[in-house]
Amino acid sequence: MALKSLKKKRRIQVIALAAVSLVVAVALIGYAFQDGINFFRSPSQVVESPPKSNEVFRIGGLVEEGTLLRGQGEVISFNVTDGGASVPVVFSGILPDLFGENQGMVGTGRYVNGVFEASEILAKHDETYMPKEVVDALKEQGVYVEPES
Template sequence: MRQARKRLWMIAAGAAVLIVAAALAFTAMRDAMVFFYSPAMVAENPPPPGQRVRVGGLVVNGSVERPASGGANFTVTDGRADIRITFAGSLPDLFREGQGIVADGVFDEDARFTAQTVLAKHDESYMPPEVARALRESGYWQDGPPGTGQYAGPGAETRR
């Protein structure tokens, strides 16, 4: 009797917490899931304006513009299409032309991307997995030995 009652209590409490947690996780996941778009995907099928998305690619050489008012504008590419990105904050110290970056933000009506965050990696030889995959899909990725795959699309020779 005692054991049974104890079990019942534990199971009831456990089930209640699990259900609440699952509900929390599910609703939170729906709101917080951010889809990644490569430039080619945006060109084919752009996400609705105002939806929070992640984009990524290589920063095009010579595309970085730093307006006097602060922030930066630059273009990322996967070799097939480009995205122009506007960023109001200060760029990460590791941000460099030719490097793979990922940016979080929204597209406006004119397909300009306004980034809220720009992620560049601590390690300059690091390629974000999303970007590596986008480049592989665009056919401009050369798989090398582990950790040394590299971009092989247009302009590859100018990127170090």
């Protein structure tokens, strides 16, 4: 009898230890990803419900024609649009080679005082590619056109 009770007690201890270990592991993973997860928003979503200025997120769409301005040094400003809304963007750095007006782009940064301050800009990597999030945002606004093959 005592042997069965001891085995049952040991089994419960192992299960409890495994549960506590799982909770600790999930908490550590969540803490590690706290700054690493960047949510995607379209320009329309940013205009409808502006995120807090300390929140890092990704925005994507098309570079609006006629808005690309190169300032002093490496400062670049432009508007990104999904056909429904436009968001002004400022970026200090070197743009990808394929970056241009009416081209798809995704930027990472913060929305501060009505301007998206980008820390990173990504552009499509060939003539036909556009990030899935950008395609979805453009389709939602009804302005996406399938590229010709």
